[in-house]
Amino acid sequence: MTIASAPPTDPDGTWLPQARRVPSPNHGPRPSGVTLDLIVVHAISLPPGEYGGPYIEQLFTNTLDCDAHPYFQTLRGLQVSAHFLIRRDGELIQFVACERRAWHAGQSRWRARPNCNDYAIGIELEGLDGDVFEPAQYQALAALCQTLRQRYPTLAAVVGHEHIAPGRKRDPGPGFDWVRLQALTGWPADCFADVIGPTTGPHTRR
Numbered sequence: 001m002t003i004a005s006a007p008p009t010d011p012d013g014t015w016l017p018q019a020r021r022v023p024s025p026n027h028g029p030r031p032s033g034v035t036l037d038l039i040v041v042h043a044i045s046l047p048p049g050e051y052g053g054p055y056i057e058q059l060f061t062n063t064l065d066c067d068a069h070p071y072f073q074t075l076r077g078l079q080v081s082a083h084f085l086i087r088r089d090g091e092l093i094q095f096v097a098c099e100r101r102a103w104h105a106g107q108s109r110w111r112a113r114p115n116c117n118d119y120a121i122g123i124e125l126e127g128l129d130g131d132v133f134e135p136a137q138y139q140a141l142a143a144l145c146q147t148l149r150q151r152y153p154t155l156a157a158v159v160g161h162e163h164i165a166p167g168r169k170r171d172p173g174p175g176f177d178w179v180r181l182q183a184l185t186g187w188p189a190d191c192f193a194d195v196i197g198p199t200t201g202p203h204t205r206r
Helices: 055-060 070-075 135-151 178-185
Strands: 027-029 038-044 084-086 092-094 100-102 120-126 157-160
Touching (some): 055 084, 084 135
Parallel strands (some): 038 157
C-alpha cells in the first residue's frame, strides 16, 4: 500500500489535501496539553440504511431540513460533527481540522479515561451498524489511518464508537471487519486494543 505523505499544516489546523473540505461549525479547542491518542470509527447513514444524498453533510453543517424526512425530526437541534466521513465509494470528506475537537463521541470513556472527544479523531463510515462495509471504504480508512499516524505518532489505538460508549452506541457494529482493517494498515493487533484478540478475531469490549 502506498502511504500518502503528510501534508503541511494549515494555519487553522490540519486539512488533508486528499479530502473534500466541508467545514463544520461544530467544533472547539482541545484541552491544553492534550495528545491525540485515539481513532474512533463510527457508522452513519441518513435516513438509516439509505446511502448517498446530501443529508450527512447537511447534518454536520447544521443545514439539515428536519422536515424532509420523518426520521430527521429526531435530529432537530442536534449539533454534531466528525473529523472525517468515508462514503460508500471511498470518497473522503473532512469537516473539522484534526487539531480541533469535533463533537462525535458524546459521553465516552476509553481505558478509564473519559471524554474521548478531547483526545480522539472521529471517522464516520457511511453505513449502518449490523450492515457490511465496502472494500473501497476499508482501503480509504486504512490509508487515512496511515496518514494520521504519520502526522500524529501518539495515535495508539483504533476502536469503534461501541467500544467507548458500550450500551449506548452500537456502531460500527458486527458488520465491520476489524481484522481486515488491521491487515490493511499492517499495524500490530495491540493498536486495536481490546477489539482484536490474538487468536479469536474481533470481539466486543465490555
